[in-house]
Amino acid sequence: MSDQQIIFTKNAPAAVGPYSQAIKTPNMIYCSGQIPLTPEGELVEGSITAQTEQACKNAKAVLEEAGSELAKVVKTTIFISDMAHFAELNAEYEKWFSHKPARSCVAVKTLPKNVDVEIEVIALP
Template structure:
């Protein structure tokens, strides 16, 4: 059996994340093979045809922060996003919006060189400098994807 475990039941999410909205049913997605959440939230929420991926930090599957350059850390964030979207049945090319958080804009060019390898289709993006990120990491990336076919895979 794979290390991947998906949970799509009410037991997987706090009640406040379950229910019906104008866009359809909100479904919680937990993808345990990817990085462990740094707080009380899920890695992604499927709401109708959209997948909202929580901010990913450069952590491995056990939640350990990786060492290395900003490029290495950006790659880990992007790999985590890619894995979560794959489990939701949505390709990276379906990402429509990305938010990048850096603790130092001096790292922008190095982050961007890796970012464009994962998001060559150029989704809308914001990149902002923040004073501090969870666990003291220098980069965090979140995104919204649209599968274009009604509802993301359940």
């Protein structure tokens, strides 16, 4: 475990379970899924645009704490509550990930706190 570092920042919401915000290895950073919670734990409700923006802000904060940045993201996984949100989500997502990392997007029945989006990222250090 010595080559793995647990990442924690107060600039993103704390993990709500037995997991880390991210794990940094010498070659990769694995970020846990980010939902639209503020760093203070307040839920961002409303449009998928607003929720996606907050999830991306959280991912950015975690990566920065790990010494990386969104431009170094190589893979994202997005969970959304309804594929009807796909186009609106993409419009906001594109602002944060213009370098077009590999991506999966899956509609799921329920997400934590009944939000509409969760985004996890894998990035280079």
